[in-house]
Amino acid sequence: MKRLGFTIIKNAVANIVRGGATAMVALALPHFLTRELDHDHFAAWILMVQIAAYVNYFDFGLQTAVARYLAQAIERHDEEQLHRLISTAVALLAVAGVIAFAVIGGLILSLPHLFRQLPEALTGELRLGLLVMTASAGLSLPMSTFTGVLIGLHRNEFPALAIGGSRILGAIAVLISVHFTQSLLWIAICMGGFNLFGGIVQWAMATRLLPLMRIRNQYLSRSMAKTLIRYCFSLTIYSLSMLLISGVDVIIVGYFKFGAVGYYAIATTLVTFMAGLSSAVFAAMMTPVAVLQTRGELGRIRDLVISTTRLSSYASLAITILAFVYGLWGLKIWVGPTYAFQALPILEVLLIAQAIRLTGSSYCTMLIATGQQRYGVIVALIEAGSNLIFSVAGAIWMGPIGVAWGTLIGALIAIICLFPLSIRRATEVPIRGWIFLREGILLPLLVTTPVLLYLVFLGSQNPKGKSLGVLALSGSISILLAGAYEKLRPGSLRV
Numbered sequence: 001m002k003r004l005g006f007t008i009i010k011n012a013v014a015n016i017v018r019g020g021a022t023a024m025v026a027l028a029l030p031h032f033l034t035r036e037l038d039h040d041h042f043a044a045w046i047l048m049v050q051i052a053a054y055v056n057y058f059d060f061g062l063q064t065a066v067a068r069y070l071a072q073a074i075e076r077h078d079e080e081q082l083h084r085l086i087s088t089a090v091a092l093l094a095v096a097g098v099i100a101f102a103v104i105g106g107l108i109l110s111l112p113h114l115f116r117q118l119p120e121a122l123t124g125e126l127r128l129g130l131l132v133m134t135a136s137a138g139l140s141l142p143m144s145t146f147t148g149v150l151i152g153l154h155r156n157e158f159p160a161l162a163i164g165g166s167r168i169l170g171a172i173a174v175l176i177s178v179h180f181t182q183s184l185l186w187i188a189i190c191m192g193g194f195n196l197f198g199g200i201v202q203w204a205m206a207t208r209l210l211p212l213m214r215i216r217n218q219y220l221s222r223s224m225a226k227t228l229i230r231y232c233f234s235l236t237i238y239s240l241s242m243l244l245i246s247g248v249d250v251i252i253v254g255y256f257k258f259g260a261v262g263y264y265a266i267a268t269t270l271v272t273f274m275a276g277l278s279s280a281v282f283a284a285m286m287t288p289v290a291v292l293q294t295r296g297e298l299g300r301i302r303d304l305v306i307s308t309t310r311l312s313s314y315a316s317l318a319i320t321i322l323a324f325v326y327g328l329w330g331l332k333i334w335v336g337p338t339y340a341f342q343a344l345p346i347l348e349v350l351l352i353a354q355a356i357r358l359t360g361s362s363y364c365t366m367l368i369a370t371g372q373q374r375y376g377v378i379v380a381l382i383e384a385g386s387n388l389i390f391s392v393a394g395a396i397w398m399g400p401i402g403v404a405w406g407t408l409i410g411a412l413i414a415i416i417c418l419f420p421l422s423i424r425r426a427t428e429v430p431i432r433g434w435i436f437l438r439e440g441i442l443l444p445l446l447v448t449t450p451v452l453l454y455l456v457f458l459g460s461q462n463p464k465g466k467s468l469g470v471l472a473l474s475g476s477i478s479i480l481l482a483g484a485y486e487k488l489r490p491g492s493l494r495v
Helices: 002-036 039-059 062-076 079-109 120-152 157-180 184-209 222-247 249-256 258-283 286-295 298-335 337-358 361-369 374-398 400-423 433-447 449-457 465-488
Strands: none
Touching: 002 039, 002 157, 002 258, 002 298, 039 079, 039 120, 039 184, 039 222, 039 249, 039 258, 062 079, 062 120, 062 222, 062 286, 062 361, 079 120, 079 222, 120 157, 120 184, 120 286, 157 184, 222 249, 222 258, 222 361, 222 374, 222 400, 249 258, 249 374, 249 400, 258 298, 258 337, 258 361, 258 400, 286 298, 286 361, 298 337, 298 361, 298 433, 337 400, 361 374, 361 400, 374 400, 400 433, 433 449
C-alpha cells in the first residue's frame, strides 16, 4: 500500500509539474500579449491556438492505451507484446496526424465563413499561423506514443521535464517575438517548433530508459491494432465529447461575436488551468489502477476512487470560492481592468461548471484504467450534446455569458446521469451510488457550508475589515469540520 501511494504521489507531483509549466505559460502569455498585441490580434491568436489544439483530439486515446498496455506487458514480462504495442501505436498515430492535418486544413480554408467579423487584413496571417501550428501538432502526434511509454514505466517526471520545458522555451520565444512584431506567423513558429522539440526529447528519453524497445515494420500487428482501436473506440467518443464540451466554446463566441473572443478566452484559460491540474493528478492513477486490476485488488481501487473524488471536490470548491472573493482583483493584475470586468462573470459561471464536472473525473479515470470506459460513453455523449445545444442557445439569447451557462447546464446534466447510466452498470469495481454521492459531493458541500453562507450573505470582491474576518472564521470552521469528519470516517475511506 505504501509503495502504491508513493508511486501515485510521485507521478501526481510530476504531472502537476508538467501541467504547472503548461499552465504557467498559459497564464503568462495573456498577461503580456494583452498588452503587446492589439485587441484583434489577441483574439486571432486565441483562435489560432484553439483550432490548432484540435489536432490533439486525433490522439484518439492511444497515448492512454499505450501507458495501460505497456504497464501490463511489463508486469507480465512480455517483451514481444511490448514491441508490437509501441510499433503499432506509432504507425496509427502517424496516420492520425495526416488525417488531422487534412481536417484542420479544411477549417483553415473556411475561416472567413466561420468568423464573419474577422478583419480581412488578419485572415491571411491567421491562415499561415494555423498551417504552421497544425503541421507541428500533426508531426508531434506519433511522438506522443513515447509519452505513453514513459507513463507506462511510471516515469512521469520525464514527460514533465520534456513537455514543461518545451512549453516554457516556446513561451520565451513568443515574448521575444512580439516585442518586435505582431506577426501571428512568427508566434506560430515559436510555439509549434518548441512543441515538436518536446516530442523528440521524449523519444530520446524513452529509448534510453527502455533500450530493448524496437520500432520496426516487422512488429506492426493487425491484432494489436484491433486491440488498440477497440480499446480506444470509447476513448475516441470521450475525446469528441470533450471537444464539444470545452473545445468549441471560444469558436461559438467567435462565430456570434468575434470582439468577445479575448474576454471569453481569459475566463476559459483559468478554467483550463484548473482542469489541467486536476487531470494531472488523476492521470497519475492510471497505471497503478491498471496494475491493481491485474492483481485483482478491486477493493483498493474502489477506496482510491472515493477518496480522490472527495479531495477533488474540496479543491474545486476552494478554488471557486477564492475566485468569487478575489477574482476581480486577480484579473486586474493579470490582464488589466478592461479584460477583467468583461471576463469575471464568465469565469464565475465556468468555475461552477468545472467544479460540478470534476466530481466525476476520478471515477471516469478508473473506468478507463480498468477497460470499462464503454460505461461512460453515454454520459459523455449526453454532456457533449446538451453542452452544445445550450451553449448555442445561450449565445443567441444572452451573448458570450450564455455560452458559459450552457456549459454549466451540460455539466449538471452529466453528473445526474452518471449515477443511473454508469455507476450502477459498471460492476467490475463495484461502487455504491449513495456512498459516492455522500463522500464525493454532499460531504464537501456540507463542510464548506460556512464559507458558502459567507458568499451568499456577506461576500464581496476583495473583502476588507469585518467582512474579511468573517471570511477567515468561516474558512477555519470548514477546515475543522473536514478534519473532524476524517477522524470519524471508516479507515478504508480515509485520505
